[in-house]
Amino acid sequence: MRIDGKASQRLLIVLALVALYFIWGSTFLAMRIAIDSFPPFMMAALRFVIAGALLFAYLCWRGAVVPGWREWLGATAVGGLLLAAGNGAVAYAEQTVSTGVSALTIATVPLWMALFSACWGQSPNKREWSGIAVGTLGVVILTMGQSLQASPVGALVLILAAASWAFGSVWGKVLPMPTGAMASAAQMLGGGLVLVLASLVAGESWPRQISQASVAAIIYLIILGSLVAYSAYLYLLKTVRPALATSYAFINPLVAMWLGVWLAGESIDATEYLALAVIVVGVLLVLPIKWPGIR
Template sequence: MPAPAPRVSLTLLAAFFALYFIWGSTYLVIRIGVESWPPMLMAGCRFLIAGALLFAWALWRGARLPGLKQWLSAGAVGILLLSCGNGGVTVAEHWGVASGVAALAVATVPLFTLVFARLFGQRNSLLEWSGIGLGLFGIVLLNLGSNLKGSPAGAALILFAAAAWAFGSVWSRRLPLPAGPMASAVEMLVGGVALLLGSQLGGEHLQQWPDTRGWLALAYLVLFGSIIAFSAYLYLLSHVRPAAATSYAFVNPAVAVLLGVCFAGEHIGWPEALAMAVIIGAVLLISLPQWWRREGD
């Protein structure tokens, strides 16, 4: 007897909710966290703790230990998505990039995803290429704003982080990864270790013990930003097309900007506001026509 469709739909909706709203809030939480933590140290602790908890839970549920090839594959994806992707965003916010602007720059992930998917043989439609062109125009507008002008290195780092995340997302669909939550666990463990090594090599150290806000930020990022939302993202990558899985990018900026303005005193100028409209329009252009389509449909 086939599985009832409503259950699948509810699972997908829950996964999209986790991506859209939980991940949208993590930009502000990262901004709060890096006030008390060195950026790579915080990101490394976040993923190492989350990965260890998820790894133990998967083993308790009867998951098999990954083989060497699976460890290498999941580790490579973890370094791209978490060490380069999320770690890059964390460092950029430590350098002064506003949380809402960081989320807006990361909104270019679906555009990079289409480019890398093309390298792996997926054909892009004229509508998708139009979205890429519109998104590139949005990036130009974004860099006209004062937030990224004040930190050119932060701007470059965030775009690199978005490209690394997109490449890792596309590549992960062609790699022999562990099944289920074990894939998330291994990626977080390897990504977390890589970030902690980067923290040591970069000379990071705690100036003083993190305050209560810093610890709460780390706890939120471990539980909600990593275990729940990242697992939901990997679930979507295996059930919908990459552009649909990365469509969180057109909701996250709005959530992050609203929270940043309300709770962190951030200000968004007209270039950023216009860039938000253009980039979100570009992501909608490439995502909506293929919202529920699977790869190969």
């Protein structure tokens, strides 16, 4: 049976969403395992520099056009916001905050994106403003839980990480950017370079002992978390509406919490479960009711 172009694209959208829902949900635990041996910024730098270099080399071997300097600047700006200030900050916060709570805080990304979209003339409607208000209430409730009360710095870092990721996702739509998979490669290389600088400024040093579990976690993050899932995210950003592209945000916390409790012995208190419910309601208000369709 032959699949037409639109049906094929819908299949790719579904596969990309599945990758974001479950792979990215598991990366919070993978990062926690990786930073058992590696300092957080160094770990994130290794992840994205290696993934970006591998993808860049493969694309060049296939004859892809090398980005110009304007595209490199745009990709580095977005990579710095998403991967360094966003993902790297999560790795830093996970030194003191559980994986489930980290994922729950990042679940506010769609709310931030709806807010930042106003900077480019896409002001939130009444329903989206309601979602932003409900989601903000959820974050306030979350800060009352045991994890974030024990680490106010971690709480602030995670909130800033979510805002940075959302702003980079929105701003990246109007910046000069490489096309196709080269955008993923350039953003990972640019963001990885920013993380290398952050690691140097933070005075991080190469670990004396490295566990096999940490190495396996970094390999997992490189292959599935970066090459597969991050590329899927960029594909969705340019193919569907932002609300659907960021719908992973209310699935990731469920996956991360379950894995954290099951594999890492983490605990979630009643306040954090309440915050989860409130934030999910806020995100659902921001999401479109119907399938947004293909642009």
